[in-house]
Amino acid sequence: MTNITNQTRRDFIKTSAVAGGGLALGFYLPGSVSNVQAAEAAMPNSWVRITPDNTVTILVARSEMGQGVATSMPLLVAEELEVDFTKVKIEFAPPGEVYINSLLGGQLTGGSTSVRDAWEKLRKAGASARLMLVAAAAAQWGVPAAQCSASMGVITGPGGKKLTYGQVAAAAATQEVPKDVPLKPVSQFKLVGKATQKRVDTPAKVRGDSMFGIDTRLPGMLYAAVAMSPVIGGKVASYDDTRAKAMPGVRAVVQYSRGVAVVADSYWQAKKAKDLLEVEWDGGANAGLSMGKLWAGLRTASKQPGAVFRESGDADGALAGATKTITSTYQLPFLSHSPMEPQNTTAHVTADKALIITPTQFQQLIPHVVGGATGLKPEQVEVRTTYLGGGFGRRVEVDYAIDAAEISKLAGNVPVKMIWSREDDMTHDSYRPAGLFTLTAGLDANNKPVAVRFHSTSPSISARLFPSIVKDGIDPFAVEGIDNFPYAVPNLKFTYQMHDTGVTVGYWRAVSHNLNAVALECFVDELAHAAGKDPLQYRLDNVSLGQEKHKWSGLSAGVAVGQRMKVVLEQVRQKSGWDTPLPKGRGRGVAVMEGYNSVIAMVVEVTASANFDVSVDRVVAVVDAGPLIHPDQALAQMQGTINFGQSACMYGEITVKNGAVEQGNFDQYRVVRMNESPKSIEVHFLPFAEGQPPGGLGEPGTAVVQPAIANAIFAATGKRLHRLPFTPEHIRSA
Amino acid sequence: MAISFVVNGKSQSVDVAPDTPLLWVLRDTLGMVGTKFGCGKALCGACTVHLNGMAIRSCQTPVGSVAGQKVTTVEGLNNNNVQKAWVALDVPQCGYCQPGQMMSASALLAANRNPSDADIDAAMSGNICRCGTYPRIRAAIKAAAKMA
Numbered sequence: 106m107t108n109i110t111n112q113t114r115r116d117f118i119k120t121s122a123v124a125g126g127g128l129a130l131g132f133y134l135p136g137s138v139s140n141v142q143a144a145e146a147a148m149p150n151s152w153v154r155i156t157p158d159n160t161v162t163i164l165v166a167r168s169e170m171g172q173g174v175a176t177s178m179p180l181l182v183a184e185e186l187e188v189d190f191t192k193v194k195i196e197f198a199p200p201g202e203v204y205i206n207s208l209l210g211g212q213l214t215g216g217s218t219s220v221r222d223a224w225e226k227l228r229k230a231g232a233s234a235r236l237m238l239v240a241a242a243a244a245q246w247g248v249p250a251a252q253c254s255a256s257m258g259v260i261t262g263p264g265g266k267k268l269t270y271g272q273v274a275a276a277a278a279t280q281e282v283p284k285d286v287p288l289k290p291v292s293q294f295k296l297v298g299k300a301t302q303k304r305v306d307t308p309a310k311v312r313g314d315s316m317f318g319i320d321t322r323l324p325g326m327l328y329a330a331v332a333m334s335p336v337i338g339g340k341v342a343s344y345d346d347t348r349a350k351a352m353p354g355v356r357a358v359v360q361y362s363r364g365v366a367v368v369a370d371s372y373w374q375a376k377k378a379k380d381l382l383e384v385e386w387d388g389g390a391n392a393g394l395s396m397g398k399l400w401a402g403l404r405t406a407s408k409q410p411g412a413v414f415r416e417s418g419d420a421d422g423a424l425a426g427a428t429k430t431i432t433s434t435y436q437l438p439f440l441s442h443s444p445m446e447p448q449n450t451t452a453h454v455t456a457d458k459a460l461i462i463t464p465t466q467f468q469q470l471i472p473h474v475v476g477g478a479t480g481l482k483p484e485q486v487e488v489r490t491t492y493l494g495g496g497f498g499r500r501v502e503v504d505y506a507i508d509a510a511e512i513s514k515l516a517g518n519v520p521v522k523m524i525w526s527r528e529d530d531m532t533h534d535s536y537r538p539a540g541l542f543t544l545t546a547g548l549d550a551n552n553k554p555v556a557v558r559f560h561s562t563s564p565s566i567s568a569r570l571f572p573s574i575v576k577d578g579i580d581p582f583a584v585e586g587i588d589n590f591p592y593a594v595p596n597l598k599f600t601y602q603m604h605d606t607g608v609t610v611g612y613w614r615a616v617s618h619n620l621n622a623v624a625l626e627c628f629v630d631e632l633a634h635a636a637g638k639d640p641l642q643y644r645l646d647n648v649s650l651g652q653e654k655h656k657w658s659g660l661s662a663g664v665a666v667g668q669r670m671k672v673v674l675e676q677v678r679q680k681s682g683w684d685t686p687l688p689k690g691r692g693r694g695v696a697v698m699e700g701y702n703s704v705i706a707m708v709v710e711v712t713a714s715a716n717f718d719v720s721v722d723r724v725v726a727v728v729d730a731g732p733l734i735h736p737d738q739a740l741a742q743m744q745g746t747i748n749f750g751q752s753a754c755m756y757g758e759i760t761v762k763n764g765a766v767e768q769g770n771f772d773q774y775r776v777v778r779m780n781e782s783p784k785s786i787e788v789h790f791l792p793f794a795e796g797q798p799p800g801g802l803g804e805p806g807t808a809v810v811q812p813a814i815a816n817a818i819f820a821a822t823g824k825r826l827h828r829l830p831f832t833p834e835h836i837r838s839a
Numbered sequence: 840m841a842i843s844f845v846v847n848g849k850s851q852s853v854d855v856a857p858d859t860p861l862l863w864v865l866r867d868t869l870g871m872v873g874t875k876f877g878c879g880k881a882l883c884g885a886c887t888v889h890l891n892g893m894a895i896r897s898c899q900t901p902v903g904s905v906a907g908q909k910v911t912t913v914e915g916l917n918n919n920n921v922q923k924a925w926v927a928l929d930v931p932q933c934g935y936c937q938p939g940q941m942m943s944a945s946a947l948l949a950a951n952r953n954p955s956d957a958d959i960d961a962a963m964s965g966n967i968c969r970c971g972t973y974p975r976i977r978a979a980i981k982a983a984a985k986m987a
């Protein structure tokens with residue numbers, strides 16, 4: 106997987122017959138991933154499957170982890186296919202080259218890219234299928250296709266003749282794939298963008314019968330509980346399983362690559378026996394790692410010059426000549442993803458094949474890594490993606506699928522469901538990187554910024570996961586949220602210093618926006634304060650209206666969006682009542698950001714007690730995300746990201762002691778609960794221009810809410826926060 | 840020794856160690872996987888079920904202690920007003936926490952026909968939703984209260 110930046114490819118459409126006669130249609134994107142199955146393997150894949158009994162199945166090639174892709178992506182297909190959406194069957198797609206996410210270069214769910222990638226592709230898939238169905242009906246009637254129309258799965262010809270999609274599906278499969286597929290203008294949408302649209306997966310989720318990974322059952326299945334090294338990256342030195350093996354129900358105790366697994370007839374039997382294992386661990390390089398040493402390492406590394414990723418003018422010269430300089434360093438901790446469903450996988454590995462049933466964001470990688478771990482070829486590995494009980498980036502990792510496959514094989518090729526405890530999950534996460542983020546601004550005599558210097562020091566996620574995208578010391582995912590610095594300052598110099606701390610780091614919802622943009626939007630507030638300006642007005646006054654292109658903008662707009670920023674700021678001023686005073690002890694803060702081509706401004710209101718207990722009372726967001734495929738779920742993503750970001754900045758901190766993560770469960774790693782969630786979250790989506798593509802919404806809100814909260818705490822308490830999370834202790838000592 | 844109790848109106852008899860948490864008996868022994876595992880320590884509420892109408896955390900309830908009693912799970916809510924409101928407001932995102940949320944909400948509404956925001960906070964704060972569906976859960980509880 107090498108392609109991470111935007112890259113346009115010619116889409117190839119291929120058709121093939123569905124077993125039993127019918128139409129299957131998919132896009133084949135050649136050459137995008139080097140290591141996937143041969144092109145033939147992509148042939149039975151499709152976005153749409155129509156069978157003679159009029160069953161229309163739409164395949165979803167992204168993982169449903171709550172963000173609503175199981176609804177939004179089929180909506181795009183159905184909009185052009187002209188079918189009754191309430192009767193459409195939805196299925197999750199297997200791994201296949203056809204399903205590669207063009208924005209990420211892999212069949213991967215992440216980066217708020219699902220609908221951005223799908224926006225044209227899936228409407229074209231639907232339209233192509235419709236045109237082929239109509240052409241088949243026209244051929245059967247011997248009339249020009251132009252005299253036929255399609256609606257609700259029925260083709261109507263001259264004189265009111267009718268054929269259903271099912272009746273012509275087999276013939277349609279042999280039709281030529283249309284080359285130029287015209288798409289409806291947005292104004293004619295019947296399904297996409299409708300406020301009343303419901304999620305397709307809600308009824309089953311409310312009945313309690315949607316199948317998550319952890320709910321998988323196979324005939325003869327056993328259960329595995331595991332012991333893994335408390336020290337990050339540690340290995341088993343030796344173990345004694347005498348007591349564990351004597352426990353009822355235990356079928357096997359096996360040592361696998363990173364631990365010891367107890368396999369038993371039920372999970373509880375496996376877990377109880379696992380607790381009796383006596384394992385000696387070899388902690389390895391991390392054995393002595395603790396936070397003091399870790400932060401000292403980051404501080405030392407931060408003295409390095411780093412790699413320049415954005416530069417204009419002469420920042421060092423302008424800083425030297427500035428009337429005044431302001432410097433702040435923000436310290437952000439490691440964070441755990443902690444989705445509600447702990448990691449798990451059901452695996453059945455036999456001599457010549459493997460079945461892997463798992464909640465994953467990266468199904469395409471699993472055949473390769475499981476094949477590698479079990480001695481099978483990738484094509485011998487079948488992967489089934491279940492519903493995901495949350496993902497947030499944790500399930501881009503495939504570690505737990507490998508573990509389960511190894512355990513299944515070692516336990517005698519039996520089907521095994523491996524379930525991690527919450528503690529396993531929290532202590533074996535790939536954490537949001539910790540880091541130090543230093544901003545320095547040079548101000549002229551009128552307190553106008555003439556130079557900004559940004560220097561970050563943090564571990565690189567991509568250096569482990571996708572090393573080929575890390576070049577000249579720059580991880581594109583480490584500079585997002587700051588490479589697109591949106592303010593008009595003539596002299597800029599931005600640098601990134603990569604520094605591995607020994608703690609495994611991973612992509613965490615909104616990734617480095619949660620680091621860089623958080624630091625930046627806190628800092629901009631400090632600049633506004635120094636200038637004696639209202640922080641919202643200050644942003645309006647300083648937003649760049651230029652057309653700068655952003656070199657490392659990967660998943661962002663790629664170009665300055667100052668005008669869009671001004672609009673969201675002006676709107677949020679109005680909608681939040683920014684200019685009305687709040688009583689003592691309460692405060693309002695603002696932040697703005699472009700990420701994933703969505704531009705979001707938020708105003709947050711907090712109340713701070715005398716002891717610096719902070720409650721987040723109200724959040725007002727104005728969002729320019731272009732066309733919304735599923736407006737109610739766009740709202741849900743904003744509500745969700747606001748809560749997720751609040752958890753991070755108010756409570757989130759993972760620490761290590763002697764190489765082991767100290768937080769094991771939700772008592773030690775606190776997340777927002779009902780009583781802490783803002784009583785009022787108002788989200789206003791802006792109208793969009795025809796032709797404006799959709800922005801991503803699964804992530805950016807997470808990063809915007811955090812500095813808005815910090816700035817609101819400043820307004821309420823006068824305490825300028827440089828260290829997250831915003832606990833009473835950190836506020837008091839600020 | 841078999842342990843007998845009633846689940847969703849049906850008598851069940853299971854032959855497991857009495858210290859086995861009710862959660863795993865429901866999920867593994869009885870195959871009723873609607874009740875979820877989230878933390879195993881009574882910290883998240885994903886495993887919430889009703890014991891004689893009261894919301895309890897099944898991960899911390901040994902099955903031996905429910906012998907002869909009545910357990911209700913999400914599979915036994917029978918499309919109640921809470922479920923109707925959950926569907927009407929499209930509450931779930933990933934959905935994993937929602938069986939537990941609905942069990943807590945149903946118990947709340949059974950005891951309090953018209954809960955205030957403070958009542959909702961008190962009854963629901965044991966249930967974590969990592970996806971952040973709290974605004975909709977609150978609205979759906981109020982909507983369900985109006986249906987009664």
Ligand code: FES
Binds near residue numbers: 882898
């Ligand atoms: S699993 Fe029982 S409260 Fe979390």
Ligand code: FES
Binds near residue numbers: 171931933971
């Ligand atoms: S809906 Fe995902 S945890 Fe609540």
